[in-house]
Amino acid sequence: MTLQTLFEEYWPHLVFLVSVVTGATAAVHAAMTKNDVRAAISWVGVILMSPLVGPFLYLIAGINRIRRDQISQQRDKSLKEYSRIQSPTNFEIAEYSARQFESLRLLGDKISRHPLRNGNNIRMLVGGDQTYPAMIQAIDQARKSIALQTYIFDNDSEGRKIADALARAKERGVEIRVLIDSIGSKYSRPPIIHLLRKKGIQTALFMTNPLGLRMPYANLRSHRKILVVDGRIGFTGGMNIREAFVTAVAGDKTAGDTHFRVEGPIVMQLISVFAQDWEFTTKEALPYDTWCDETSSPPEPKVPARCIWSGPDRAIVSTHNMLLGAFAVAQRHIRIQSPYFLPDATLLGAINTAARRGIIVDIVIPGSNNLRLVNYAMTAQLDQVIRTGCRVWRARGNFNHSKLITIDGAWSYVGSSNMDPRSLRLNFELDVEIYSRDTALAIEKQIDGEIAHSDRTTLEGLAEIPFRKRLRNRIIWLASPYL
Template sequence: MAYLEYLASEYWPHLALLLSIVVGGTAAVHAAMTKNDVRAAIGWVGIIMMSPLLGPFIYLIAGINRIRHDHISEQRNKSLKHDASENDLALANLGAIAPPQFESLHVLGDRVSHFPLCNGNNIQMLQGGDQTYPAMIAAIEQAQESIALQSYIFDNDSVGRQIADALARARERGVEVRVLIDAIGSKYSRPPITRLLRKKGIPVALFMTNPLGFMRMPYANLRSHRKVLVVDGTVAFTGGMNVREEFLTSIAGAETCGDTHFRVQGPVVLQLLSVFVHDWEFTTKENLPFKSWCGSTRGAPMPQVPARAIRSGPDRYIVGTHNMLLGAFAVAQKHIRIQSPYFLPDQVLLGAINTAARRGITVDIVIPGRNNLRLVNYAMTAQLDQVIRNKCRVWRTRGTFNHSKLITIDGAWSYVGSSNMDPRSLRLNFELDMEVYSTGLAQEIETLIDNQIEDADAVTLEGLAAIPFRKRLRNRVIWLASPYL
């Protein structure tokens, strides 16, 4: 023992050097061999080599994808497909519903999603918490068999407690209830809603336990950003809205935040449920019985439209949304409308957007004038000139923060759900979206976006150049870290 203490005291610099070489070298090799994006690989190797001890620790926390690439629910997805009739699943003639250029996008969706594009769906847009939360609570109150609820943030506030009470009443009626909340998203309120749910006897689980325990980490990776409520396997709610009272005018008043959610009926409900079932099994190892959770999807009210779920995340479905958007921008012929609270597309998506604009397509991009994530807003501002120079029109809305994530193409195709247009959503988080072929829904979304544009401020190159140099430099420095914001 004395000899070891002597070696440690005399040769600790050499031992520290050896340790840093082994740890740093191992981490650098891992980054080089596992990162598919050359910029990410170079960045992580650089961080590790410049700080051989601290760098590997940062890489361990933020750089390693610990998510399994196998999907234990793949066989269940096949069962979900077989449960519906062939008429529900087959899309006989897309050309009768959407312009011809969307046929290639249909094929792309088949290969990206692995869910079929199904007829017979009814999709209703809900604006803000004033429409969304009462509709969700009403559906929960009518539940007879099962309720599956998943959210990134589920606050312990007036809205959260109303939903928790409705879930408890359903549980007392004998309804099977499961609630899945992201581990970091659960920390946005104190005490967390999980305590109340467990007190009421509601099964609740946290997705991907927070690596730093009690800390709230808004820029953490590998989070479940999905928002979905499925009741009796027949009606679902999905979109961009978390469970938070800041979306209710009766609570937030003039500071009410905006968002958009969707009420869904039809075969796509089973696709949304399938994603929840996998996430629940991944988190808790509980295999939910198929028959008791999947109801009949037939008989959705008119109008009925083709739609499918698109899942994406750091697993086998990585860059699913990224690929769908590349295809959608490529087939556009008239007008692209994008609304996103966090507009930070990578260079590939920027190229697709700019190429569409250079082809003569009108491209409108709507972003918040007030943003809830300051660093993202700085980075976003630093990148706007890259789309404006290529004739895209960028608009900053006035008023309160709007969390909506909406995209339409040529008044016929819509992409809605939880995905932001930033690296975190497109590569690092688990997201859930829908593509919908419907002129009615697309025009409803376009009207919503156009109304915001009428009361928005146009972002111009002159306006960006007028920003003081110190702020432009700050924005640019933060933009360098945009893949990790």
């Protein structure tokens, strides 16, 4: 009997055997490597219910291929190099914030590899109308180095303005590195990476070509937003680079967002995170003297702050743990603004416990969302916070992409993280905790301004949604860990 005859006669048995072996192998891998029981159960279920397609999907989207030991060692090395002056400073939290946050400071010391440093100047920038001109001004004043990292860098009118500013800096002899997420780079066609490279700017894509395949990692993305100029001025927050945030272009459809311009020791922390991701992507180590400036003195006022980076490696629950600690120490008022509000059961428990303790909890989400499926899933979960006394507000008007949290008018948490499963477990994120009454007040005004133009969501309103839509929302909510 020839091999061909054998295959023709027994191919159903061979397919069954292959499906059993691959399915069992993938299921065992998921059960042994997933630390989140919900993720483990979900993937094992997908694999067992679809023995051929399931293992393939798990191979593409379910396996964390980041070599934890290698990337952690790279980060340890980079942190030691870029944190020479990053020793903790002694000061009383109550002087800048409130005494209740001393315990949160201790929690941050254990979660973040960056110490809480005093002496930072932090200025909030609202929308693209303020943010992009400030970024271009800093780029045009650069003397030695520019580091830019973002999730989306569109090849549109605003993206090309920043590309042109980078090109002008390149002509002046400034060292430039640009890091764009491989999936985020595809939001515009053609991707701007070709234009940047044509202008001679060193640009790389984060997380591409796994296992030699011409495809990006489907589930692991760099969602960080960092711009550091001369190791002296930094920008971070939630804004991508897109013309949709600029009034002159988008008009009455302009999307909202919030970003922050920073000076002081926290800039060293920003460049440290960038240097780690750049070396992980390109294997190029950035020299300390070119990318850092230890001599600059930021303007007043100066406040304590630090970076909290998270991602699917050893820092996987950094932001998750910081928020749990922050909600636990709240005494009066928690304000949360998030475009994608899908906290897991643990965070929901912390938020609801705060509300039951008598803390005022305001949650602001967009009335008009750019991700329809996420909006459906959010709607399906809102009753879980409303029942405990939380106030949920759907903002009228255009979509707002801001990610802002303040507690008791004294502590703020801002950055790239959404309050959803992707940000909390899958994405590489960067956030900043700020101990400052003035900063918290400015953010509170921003959030309260949204609330003033919002409609409050109630249990009665949710019950009035037609059954078929409520059922649709719940079905999509079941898939929320994968949205």
